Every structure is written in C-alpha cells, then in structure tokens.
Amino acid sequence: MYRCSKCKQSIKELDDIFVRCPYCGNRVLFKERPPVAKEVPTS
Secondary structure, three states: OEEEOOOOOEEOOOOOOOOOOOOOOOOOEEEOOOOOOOOOOOO
C-alpha cells in the first residue's frame, strides 16, 4: 500500500509504467509501514 503526499489518499496498486496518484496525479508516493515498533538489543 502506498499513500499520496499531496492528497493523502491510500493507493493499493500502482501502474507498471507510470507511478502517479490516480486521484490527483501527484508523483510523490510513500510506502505505508505497519505501526509495529522494532526492539533493538543494546550491548
């Protein structure tokens, strides 16, 4: 899943040739990450 940086809409699939938001045409998209915190071991 991706999120548009301009209109904040969630996008499930992207076109193989053109990477654009289907709602506003913006080309800056962010990959959504799950809200899981990673635990880093300390040494």
